[in-house]
Amino acid sequence: MKHALLALGxxxxxxxxxxxxxxxxxxxxEYGDWxxxxxxxxxxxxxxxxxVFGVDKDREAREAAATGGGSGLSVNAYLWRATxxxxxxxxxASADPFGGTIITEWYSxxxxxxxxxxxxxxxxxxxxxxxxxxVQVFRQTxxxxxxxxxxxxPSTNADLEDKVLARARELRxxxxxx
Amino acid sequence: MRKxxxxxxxxxxxxxxxxxxxxxxxxxxxxxxxxxRAYYGNTQQSGRNSTxxxxxxxxxxxxxxxxxxxxxxxxxxxxNIARLSKNDFSTxxxxxxxxxxxxxxxxxxxxxxxxxxxxxxxxNIVQQRASTGKTTASIDxxxxxxxxxxxxxxxxxxxxxxxxxxxxxxxxTNFGTGGIYGDRESFVSRQANVRTTxxxxxxxxxxxxxYLSPQFFGFDFGASFAFNxxxxxxxxxxxxxxxxxxxxxxxxxxxxxxGIAAAGPNMSVRRNExxxxxxxxxxxxxxxxxxxxxxxxxxxxxxxxxxxxxARLYNNLNVFQVGAQATAYGLTVGAQYEHGDSNxxxxxxxxxxxxxxxxxxxxxxxxxxxxxxxxYVIQTVEGGSRSSFSAAAANGGSSTGLVxxxxxxxxxxxxxxxxxxxxxxxxxxxYRLAPGLDLVAEYSSYTVAERGRxxxxxNPGIQDRNVAKVFILGTRLAF
Numbered sequence: 001m002k003h004a005l006l007a008l009g010x011x012x013x014x015x016x017x018x019x020x021x022x023x024x025x026x027x028x029x030e031y032g033d034w035x036x037x038x039x040x041x042x043x044x045x046x047x048x049x050x051x052v053f054g055v056d057k058d059r060e061a062r063e064a065a066a067t068g069g070g071s072g073l074s075v076n077a078y079l080w081r082a083t084x085x086x087x088x089x090x091x092x093a094s095a096d097p098f099g100g101t102i103i104t105e106w107y108s109x110x111x112x113x114x115x116x117x118x119x120x121x122x123x124x125x126x127x128x129x130x131x132x133x134x135v136q137v138f139r140q141t142x143x144x145x146x147x148x149x150x151x152x153x154p155s156t157n158a159d160l161e162d163k164v165l166a167r168a169r170e171l172r173x174x175x176x177x178x
Numbered sequence: 179m180r181k182x183x184x185x186x187x188x189x190x191x192x193x194x195x196x197x198x199x200x201x202x203x204x205x206x207x208x209x210x211x212x213x214x215r216a217y218y219g220n221t222q223q224s225g226r227n228s229t230x231x232x233x234x235x236x237x238x239x240x241x242x243x244x245x246x247x248x249x250x251x252x253x254x255x256x257x258n259i260a261r262l263s264k265n266d267f268s269t270x271x272x273x274x275x276x277x278x279x280x281x282x283x284x285x286x287x288x289x290x291x292x293x294x295x296x297x298x299x300x301x302n303i304v305q306q307r308a309s310t311g312k313t314t315a316s317i318d319x320x321x322x323x324x325x326x327x328x329x330x331x332x333x334x335x336x337x338x339x340x341x342x343x344x345x346x347x348x349x350x351t352n353f354g355t356g357g358i359y360g361d362r363e364s365f366v367s368r369q370a371n372v373r374t375t376x377x378x379x380x381x382x383x384x385x386x387x388x389y390l391s392p393q394f395f396g397f398d399f400g401a402s403f404a405f406n407x408x409x410x411x412x413x414x415x416x417x418x419x420x421x422x423x424x425x426x427x428x429x430x431x432x433x434x435x436x437g438i439a440a441a442g443p444n445m446s447v448r449r450n451e452x453x454x455x456x457x458x459x460x461x462x463x464x465x466x467x468x469x470x471x472x473x474x475x476x477x478x479x480x481x482x483x484x485x486x487x488x489a490r491l492y493n494n495l496n497v498f499q500v501g502a503q504a505t506a507y508g509l510t511v512g513a514q515y516e517h518g519d520s521n522x523x524x525x526x527x528x529x530x531x532x533x534x535x536x537x538x539x540x541x542x543x544x545x546x547x548x549x550x551x552x553x554y555v556i557q558t559v560e561g562g563s564r565s566s567f568s569a570a571a572a573n574g575g576s577s578t579g580l581v582x583x584x585x586x587x588x589x590x591x592x593x594x595x596x597x598x599x600x601x602x603x604x605x606x607x608x609y610r611l612a613p614g615l616d617l618v619a620e621y622s623s624y625t626v627a628e629r630g631r632x633x634x635x636x637n638p639g640i641q642d643r644n645v646a647k648v649f650i651l652g653t654r655l656a657f
Contacts, residue, residue, distance in 0.1 A: 023394040025327040031344040031390070049211025049276050050657070056207065
């Protein structure tokens with residue numbers, strides 16, 4: 001008996017590495033937890049209980065599913081929409097919801113002839129965080145018939161980021177109160 | 179055996195730790211979960227009214243040690259009897275801490291710490307003003323784990339084994355409080371051990387190392403190893419001297435007393451326990467199926483006479499198990515059979531004792547928020563020991579040191595060699611008020627019977643049958 005068990009003990013772990021597509025990790029909630037150890041029908045393992053420390057991935061996923069609605073966003077939906085809203089006064093050149101980049105065309109404000117702007121925004125992840133969006137504004141001025149790169153006021157980028165965040169907060173609170 | 183098992187897990191561990199495909203790292207989360215439950219219980223049990231003195235102290239004034247048994251001739255020894263009511267409430271809770279994280283190479287890791295509040299079954303009164311409550315906090319289970327989709331999972335700590343609760347099939351307990359394996363024992367007192375069942379989880383959560391494989395083609399398997407029956411941090415030695423109370427004692431004077439695990443000190447002769455289970459899960463024509471075969475084996479500590487003679491008086495623990503269950507349309511039916519050398523509480527039997535056989539079957543039906551079910555268990559096992567240890571026999575050259583018991587004269591059980599039968603059943607249901615919040619009701623009955631043996635020493639005469647019937651009504655909240 002012992003020898004048979006030993007053989008199993010040695011061979012089976014090695015065999016298990018060869019399962020390929022028919023193989024998967026057995027989740028913690030697929031094991032019995034005898035008697036009082038488990039409250040029945042509660043999520044187990046990685047999703048059990050209430051998060052007291054760390055990032056609640058399940059809640060994030062739920063919220064992303066709720067707000068993204070299966071649109072295939074791979075970045076935070078609030079930040080993405082807030083960025084689009086904030087930059088919507090400029091014509092869009094491209095928007096990639098998977099990479100999280102938004103690039104606008106050059107835009108000349110009606111009030112300021114001889115000056116044009118272009119913006120690039122990056123939504124950096126799935127989390128709604130203050131450092132989750134980066135906005136870069138480029139400015140050119142018309143100098144003797146040529147558009148020439150000019151410096152942007154250092155606060156412009158930060159101001160736009162703040163506007164995006166404020167809008168994201170608005171969207172978030174709207175969806176939470178629904 | 180143990181070297182090879184440990185070696186195997188070391189290989190698997192090395193494989194687990196090897197870098198795999200890059201997966202986003204996740205910082206650990208800490209979660210709190212647990213349950214609270216409160217029940218009303220109505221208990222009908224043989225021997226609830228005692229007529230023979232319990233010999234326990236009747237008062238705590240002047241006590242100098244825990245409710246000690248009083249000497250023959252003392253007032254308590256002569257006349258301490260009691261009558262127990264059928265009605266009682268029982269509460270219990272556990273708080274669980276879950277830590278989960280993921281490394282950059284895709285390994286999941288974490289720990290589970292389960293804090294329980296039912297450390298003491300009985301009262302502990304050391305002195306008149308010094309006692310600890312029955313609700314003293316203690317650890318139920320705690321372990322760390324590391325898991326990889328390719329190589330499976332390793333758990334290390336105080337946890338049930340693959341056969342002892344993790345991978346069993348056919349043990350249907352998902353209704354009421356679990357039927358015959360449920361919370362009934364919160365209300366039943368211990369005479370004749372009419373509350374003790376040989377449930378999978380009773381095998382124990384002694385400190386062990388567990389390997390659980392990934393599932394492939396519907397199969398997964400698990401194996402575990404533990405050095406002994408004990409759990410927790412320290413050595414268990416109750417004084418400066420080496421004694422049988424130390425966790426790792428493999429031969430000690432008095433080992434013959436611990437074939438059946440002593441509940442309080444968590445003391446048993448089980449040593450070098452290994453478990454292995456193979457499980458298949460799948461579905462055929464919409465019916466969910468699960469089948470498990472398992473084995474648990476363990477050696478036993480030896481009795482040691484004061485002259486230094488070792489006696490191998492115990493059989494190895496040696497139990498096979500097979501179970502199966504099927505689920506469709508909310509209906510689950512299952513059955514499990516176990517056979518091998520074990521007493522009624524997963525303890526080592528004495529050499530010469532008969533093996534244990536146990537058959538369990540159960541069914542449950544879930545419709546909407548309701549679940550109802552029932553289960554039944556029948557076990558035959560060695561009854562009163564047919565032999566006992568004699569140091570003189572061991573010193574005289576007997577390898578087991580066992581001598582036959584005289585038995586009880588005039589009962590037809592001349593050598594105490596009778597078969598003990600343990601039969602139980604339970605029916606119950608629960609209604610889900612909200613996710614995690616259940617109302618439960620349950621009725622269960624458990625009978626221990628052995629021809630010619632007195633199973634109720636609290637009352638005069640020979641009662642060869644002892645019954646406990648419990649009705650439970652209550653609520654249970656999981657969070």
